[in-house]
Amino acid sequence: MSTRPAGSTIKPLAIYAPAFENNLITWSSIMDDSPVKKVKDEKTGQERDYPKNYDSDLKGYQGPMLIIDALKVSKNTIPVRLSDLLTPKVSYDFVTKELGITTLTPASGSNGATLALGDGGFKLHELTAAFQIFGNGGYYTQPKMYTKVTDSEGKVILDATTRSKHQVMSSQTAYIMNKGLWSVVNDGGSGRAAKLANMETIGKTGTSNDRKDLLFMGATPYYVAGIRYGHDDNKLTIAKNLYSAHIPVWQKIMTEVHKGKNPAVFELNDDGVVEMAYCTESGGLAHSGCPKQGKGYYKATDIPAPCTIHPQL
Ligand SMILES: [Zn+2]
Structure with a gap:
């Protein structure tokens, strides 16, 4: 608790x-x-x-x-x-x-x-x-802490089934x-x-x-x-x-x-989910010119644009 x-x-x-x-x-x-920002450290008083x-x-x-x-x-x-x-x-x-x-x-x-x-x-x-x-x-x-509580005659007192x-x-x-x-x-x-x-x-x-x-x-x-x-x-x-x-x-x-x-x-x-290959360097959709690729899961309505940092072969 x-x-x-x-x-x-x-x-x-x-x-x-x-x-x-x-x-x-x-x-x-x-x-x-x-780092997102500098803060004052509570123990040392220094910025970190x-x-x-x-x-x-x-x-x-x-x-x-x-x-x-x-x-x-x-x-x-x-x-x-x-x-x-x-x-x-x-x-x-x-x-x-x-x-x-x-x-x-x-x-x-x-x-x-x-x-x-x-x-x-x-x-x-x-x-x-x-x-x-x-x-x-x-x-x-x-x-719930219970699924069902019954009395001695089997009558249901609490039911969370x-x-x-x-x-x-x-x-x-x-x-x-x-x-x-x-x-x-x-x-x-x-x-x-x-x-x-x-x-x-x-x-x-x-x-x-x-x-x-x-x-x-x-x-x-x-x-x-x-x-x-x-x-x-x-x-x-x-x-x-x-x-x-x-x-x-x-x-x-x-x-x-x-x-x-x-x-x-x-x-x-x-x-509504698609599995696609992405370029691990740019995060864009992979194409033949991307040297390293990973497998990603995307909403069909929100797919990244193709990688632009590698030239297409
Ligand atoms: Zn790429």
Whole structure:
């Protein structure tokens, strides 16, 4: 029940999904991984670059990079830039009105650091429930602690077996986000230790910037689950050799939970989504002259222009 930072697990919910939904970015958009501004460091009083890339696999600043890579390695700079473009209010409204996040105050609705970087207070079960939208095509159902309660004679007292769900984003955005979070686990991203055998797995890592909280939110075609790893008293930072310790814990728990289930992959509605090759240097659609190409997922209504930095052969 405690409220703890969400770290980077907030980025898909508050930043990337709304940015795709509003067509601010595509899979291969390129944005700048560089400091957004200078801030005064609270401890030293010196000016420093903001934001730092805390739990990124790629240390420091990389300059222009693909959106999908920024998500995969959990950059902080690009979500802060996207938050400025979206406005924190759009992110705030989305997570509080559509995704059941109840612990944010309106003040945090104007605070880009809360919504882009996950500072401030979130409840683990609310964050976890919000992640369901990436595994089910964009529908939110309020989580319950029970499915059914009966009395000693079998009379139903509480019944949550049928609950209303509502669509919080287009199926196209949900499909593209599912593929992006797939990359985090399956394509060299920060969540690779979460991968389950014979069960498609997607997810996102998170670390609070004081290193007191480690999080992982993940989903399979059957379940969504979230884990927070840290000290009970919340006073100690986590030892360096344990920075990734929570992900294998998630993986082991979920392996048990899935015992006896048939192997499965996500089967999401792909209407209005196209898979196309892009140029990894320009982010434009690839042609015969582009030396390195990747596979991207795009809304059929929002496809990037062909690459112009390489001559067509
Ligand atoms: Zn090219």
